Amino acid sequence: MKINWAENLRQNVHQLAESLGNLFVESFHYLALFAIGAVTAWAAVMEFLQMLEAGHIKIDDILLLFIYLELGAMVGIYFKTNHMPVRFLIYVAITALTRLLISNVSHHSPPDLGIIYLCGGILLLAFAILVVRYASSQFPSVKIEHPQRKIGAGSGEHPEVEKGEL
Numbered sequence: 001m002k003i004n005w006a007e008n009l010r011q012n013v014h015q016l017a018e019s020l021g022n023l024f025v026e027s028f029h030y031l032a033l034f035a036i037g038a039v040t041a042w043a044a045v046m047e048f049l050q051m052l053e054a055g056h057i058k059i060d061d062i063l064l065l066f067i068y069l070e071l072g073a074m075v076g077i078y079f080k081t082n083h084m085p086v087r088f089l090i091y092v093a094i095t096a097l098t099r100l101l102i103s104n105v106s107h108h109s110p111p112d113l114g115i116i117y118l119c120g121g122i123l124l125l126a127f128a129i130l131v132v133r134y135a136s137s138q139f140p141s142v143k144i145e146h147p148q149r150k151i152g153a154g155s156g157e158h159p160e161v162e163k164g165e166l
Helices: 004-054 059-080 088-109 115-138
Strands: none
Touching: 004 059, 004 115, 059 088
């Protein structure tokens, strides 16, 4: 004799627990994204105001603003696609190393072997972007039925995602 009511109750409890778990996880993601986005915007504004207060802006200040811009773009893309764009992390790293390189050359001692290390790091990160782009186009995580098709508004697809990337 089967106990159907117990199995139905177990399934209902399982569905309820899964729904509540998904609600809590998604709520945490959105709250964290809002916090990260707000902190990034606040830091960028404060840095910009400090630049204006100083009365002059250097190239490494502009590169710092680009880092804030890239971090903000990462948050925006995550909101739209629910995927973390690894390439943007690499772009941030390249910009940070470039800023460090410019700062070292223009503000510090004469060039030494450290510049070669920084340039090598930038080259390695640029190669990493090439590998990630190639891998995502050749081995997409989600197959796109018509990658050449123009993506229109309201289609449910993500126009900011490049061909083969999701």
